[in-house]
Amino acid sequence: MSTEALARLAEERVDHRFKGLPPDADGLTVGELTAQRRNLFTDGFSTPVLALSAERLEHNLRLMETYAARHGLAFAPHGKTSMAPQLFHRQLEHGAWGITLAVPHQVRVARAFGISRVFLANELVDPAALRWVAAELAADPSFRFVCYVDSVRGVRLMDEALEGAARPVDVVVELGAGEGARTGVRTEAECLAVADAVAAADSLRLVGVAGYEAEVPQADPERVRAWLARLVALAVDLDKAGKFARTEEIVVSAGGSAWFDTVAEVFTGIPELSRPVLKLLRSGAYVSHDDGHYRRITPFNRVPAEGALEPAFRLWAQVVSRPSPEQAFANAGKRDAAYDLDLPFAQVVRRDGVERPATGVEVTGLSDQHAWLSTASGAELEVGDWVGLGLSHPCTSFDKWPLIPVAEADGTVVEYVRTFF
Incomplete structure (x- = not known):
């Protein structure tokens, strides 16, 4: 199904x-x-135009x-960054376990293009x-789907629907990242209550623990490390209590694009449990990286020996x-x-x-529709x-462009990436 859908x-x-x-090119x-293989600069492309660097x-x-x-990590990059099935499949070809997503619509896109692990x-x-998820699971024995739970009521609503x-x-x-953070259970006692509710629900199966360390209040290496240690300890305690029977x-999962080095460090110390552990990293912004936010906070800045991501977008x-x-004024604005x-x-002038x-x-x-220069x-x-512009935050770059040329360094366009937002 994936090959046919991509071909379409x-x-x-x-x-x-x-x-x-x-x-x-119309028609x-x-x-x-x-x-x-048109050239981005000489073969009729009109401004504004967003391009991805093929090499980067x-x-x-x-x-x-x-x-x-x-680092011994399974990898499920967050697909909400791009919502581009072509990139999903390239990530899978580069060893990804599956794709992380955030809302049901995104899962439907992934399934339409044959993604088997979400x-x-x-x-x-x-x-x-x-x-819909239940129907997909029933129709395809190879489909693996995992999602969060963080409340007893949420578990009951799921069980009723399923x-x-x-x-x-x-x-x-x-596991919530702390008071004032986003979603997630705030205390270990509440985590146990949620786990017990899952055990009582015939339609659900508890397979692990997860969270998002970037939501740790006033995040720094020490605070993030401490929260990740709580997450690992929660997995250990739930396992000892027989909740993963x-x-x-x-599954023990964390890892946005800001602290994946700390995730790798702490996950290395996960002890032996009653079953094999899937250490699942979910960083997604790396695929295009950027020239602002993520370039400043990437863990590769802290551990340069690991390599360096390269900004792949230019508007x-x-x-x-x-x-x-x-x-001066250029013809790209908030819509672009x-x-x-x-x-x-502003990076280059051509x-x-x-x-x-x-x-x-x-x-x-x-x-x-204008950039003020x-x-x-x-x-x-x-x-x-x-004017070639570098961009900050890939998560709000892909969503403005439904078809993005991928260009080699000399401007030759070798692919067009389709996005679905």
Whole structure:
């Protein structure tokens, strides 16, 4: 099913739905356009246009594959970052155990493209979604689905919705990261009560514990390490109490994109339990990385010997107005660029096929369709120039572009990534 579904992406027609693509490509299939190997800069692409670097994308995929293997971690990267089935499958080809997702719609996309292992890093109490999950499990014996639980009431709602299900739904108790954090059980005593509720529910099976360490209040290495130790201790205590009697392996899962080095460190010390332990890392932003938030906080900054992720996104905009020596405007705005954490970063200017650093050019604001550029004295910037912008926060970059060209260093477009948000 996955091969057929991915092949159908290549059969989709290029048209007005996909911004930035060459107008003269309308009517071609994505596969036909890919085969033309057009150049991003000289073959009709219009600004603004977001592109992924083919080389950096592959580098990031390989780096996290080797990192997880080196530290004995299974890897289920968070697919909500990209919601791109082509990237899901490339992550699986690079050793991923499965794909992490956050809401039922995302799971439906993953299943439509043949993803056989899904970790839903969220609670799920919607009856319609649960019945759909139950039907998928019944129809496909190879489908593995795991989700969070964090309340006795939530367990009861799940059990009611799943009454008569052919296969139980696997769940992990989510340990909250602390008071004021996001979802998750706050105390170990409450975790035990939730585990007991799962044991009493015929339609559910407790398979482990999980959480999200980036939600630890005032997170630093010591606080994150202490919370991860609590998570491991919870798994040990629940195992001693016989709460994992119905599962063949015990899942212990954590790991966003900020603290996966600490997760690897603490998970190395997980003791032998009654069943094999699946140490499941879920970092997802690595696939494209970025030029702002994640570049600052990546664990590879703390352990450079492990390697370095590379920002794979660049948004190309064109200068459309230069009203004064101190100001210019480019034709990319909030509809095109991530801006929830940082403004885009002016990196390069391209004119007449020549690229140079965007010295003296700074993005100071975004309107719906314009980037406000501040230009220092002597900055070389003219109407018609293309400006290459680095972006911060990939999670809100992919969702603005339904079809993203993947370009090699010389501008040759070798693939188009389809997103589903």
